[in-house]
Structures are given as structure tokens and as C-alpha cells.
Amino acid sequence: MNLLLCRPEHCQDGEIQASERQTRHLQTTLMAKPGDTIRVGLLEGKRGQATLLSYKGNHARLRVEHLSEEPPAKLNLTLLMAMPRPKAFRRILQAVVALGVDRLILINSYRVEKSYWQTPWLQPDSLEENIQLGLEQSGDTRSPDILIRKRFKPFVEDELPTLSEGVECLLAHPGPVHEKHCINRHQAQMLAVGPEGGFIPYEIEKLCESGFRIHSLGPRILRVDTAISALIGQLYL
Numbered sequence: 001m002n003l004l005l006c007r008p009e010h011c012q013d014g015e016i017q018a019s020e021r022q023t024r025h026l027q028t029t030l031m032a033k034p035g036d037t038i039r040v041g042l043l044e045g046k047r048g049q050a051t052l053l054s055y056k057g058n059h060a061r062l063r064v065e066h067l068s069e070e071p072p073a074k075l076n077l078t079l080l081m082a083m084p085r086p087k088a089f090r091r092i093l094q095a096v097v098a099l100g101v102d103r104l105i106l107i108n109s110y111r112v113e114k115s116y117w118q119t120p121w122l123q124p125d126s127l128e129e130n131i132q133l134g135l136e137q138s139g140d141t142r143s144p145d146i147l148i149r150k151r152f153k154p155f156v157e158d159e160l161p162t163l164s165e166g167v168e169c170l171l172a173h174p175g176p177v178h179e180k181h182c183i184n185r186h187q188a189q190m191l192a193v194g195p196e197g198g199f200i201p202y203e204i205e206k207l208c209e210s211g212f213r214i215h216s217l218g219p220r221i222l223r224v225d226t227a228i229s230a231l232i233g234q235l236y237l
Contacts, residue, residue, distance in 0.1 A: 001025045003047065003139045004040045004062070005132055011042060011064065016050055018060040026052065026060050038062060041141040043132075047071055071141040074102040075236050078163070080192040082109040082199070084224045086119035090130050092225045093121075096144070097134025099232050103145040105163075108152045109203060111195040117150055156206045164190055164210050171212040172231055173198045174221050191235070193228055197221060 004026075006016050018026065026032045032052050040062065041047040048067035052060060079101045084092055096104055108117075120126055131143050149155040171192045192199075192207055198221075199207065204214070217230055 001136045003136050004038055005043055005136050007043050014064050016062040020058040023060040044142055075100045076188050077101050078103040078190040080105045082107055082195045083112045083116045086116055086121055089121050093130045094134040095225055097131050098138040101144050105147045107149045107155055109195050110200045160210045169212040170215040171207050173214050175216045
């Protein structure tokens with residue numbers, strides 16, 4: 001936790017009450033004592049510093065000194081991602097948030113098992129928790145937009161043409177590197193990442209019809225979290 005992030009309703013009269021998880025981190029990892037200065041931020045707001053006042057029960061109390069710093073800028077990027085395995089989804093979501101993706105769209109794919117969509121990690125409370133963990137890791141305060149689209153064809157045919165209009169679109173797919181793409185950082189971008197093994201030919205065709213160009217990191221089949229980190233690092237950071 002590189003930033004203690006709180007909701008506006010938890011910051012009253014210039015004081016913050018940390019959650020139980022945050023308090024444990026302050027005590028056991030940071031070993032913070034009353035009087036220490038802690039980096040804090042308001043969700044969807046600014047960052048600053050607070051002074052740790054006391055521990056009471058399972059919560060720490062802090063006094064805000066200032067909140068005047070803007071969070072780091074988001075990437076001008078929409079990530080179109082096939083729903084990954086639930087075991088990996090929590091980790092991937094936190095990484096996507098920490099990397100600064102502005103919008104995440106979870107979509108279906110032939111290689112996505114139906115059971116993946118039943119994971120409790122997609123429940124609003126779980127999404128909020130893991131978004132906050134990603135924000136705290138990276139020192140950010142602003143959450144990405146998250147859209148969930150469980151039907152591939154209706155999304156690609158009815159919504160994607162509008163979403164991709166005027167946007168530079170790349171489709172990550174394992175295979176030979178035919179072309180190295182250089183993106184325009186001043187233009188909105190969309191990056192599509194399929195399940196491990198990639199999208200099937202029909203899905204690639206439909207995405208290409210919406211203006212996507214195929215981009216490859218090479219012939220190796222990478223895990224989704226590895227591929228996303230490598231792609232964003234190569235193209236956007």
C-alpha cells in the first residue's frame with residue numbers, strides 16, 4: 001500500500017478513519033506510530049499527507065494535513081479483455097488498475113468457460129475492493145470504468161463500432177511479428193487481449209472488421225497477466 005485511499009464519506013472534519021485492512025498494513029508493514037506522516041488520497045480526488053493520530057480497536061485515525069496533489073494521469077487506453085480464469089482475475093484486475101488503464105471491458109470468447117462468469121470476483125463489492133488495491137499500489141485515486149459484456153457477437157456488432165470510431169485499435173495475438181506498431185500517444189487507443197492461446201479465427205475476423213490491427217509479441221503463448229503487462233510496457237509506457 002503506497003497510498004492510504006479512503007472514500008469521501010470516511011473523511012470527516014479533516015480526519016480519516018482507516019479500514020481494518022489498512023490499519024493492519026500501517027501497524028505490521030509500515031510499523032507506523034502516532035505522529036508519523038502517511039501518504040493519503042481521496043477516491044476520485046486528490047492526494048496528500050496525513051498525520052497518524054492513534055489506533056483504536058481495529059481502526060487507525062489520521063488527521064489530513066493537505067490534499068493538493070493530482071493523481072498520475074491515466075493512459076488514454078481502453079483494454080478489451082476476454083474474461084480470464086477466476087483464479088487469475090483478481091491479480092490481473094489489480095495490475096490493470098495499477099498500470100493506469102482508463103477503461104476495462106470484459107468480453108466473452110469461445111475459449112472462455114461459462115463458469116468464469118459466475119465468479120464472486122465480479123460482484124460489485126469484490127470489484128471495488130480489488131480496484132482499490134490496485135489504486136493504492138500505484139498511488140492513484142481514480143478508478144477505471146469497467147464494462148461487462150457476456151455476449152461476444154452482439155457486443156462486437158452493436159457496440160464496438162461506436163466505441164472504436166476514431167480510436168487506434170490493436171489486437172494482441174501470438175504469432176510471427178510482421179510489423180512493429182508505434183502508437184500515437186495523443187490519440188485514444190484500444191487494445192484487445194484474448195484468452196490464453198488467443199482469440200479464435202472467427203473472433204479475430206470480427207474484431208478486424210471493426211478496425212483492429214493484429215499486434216504480436218512473438219510466437220510464445222503467454223499468460224494473460226504477463227501478456228498485458230508486456231504489451232502495455234512495450235506500447236504505452
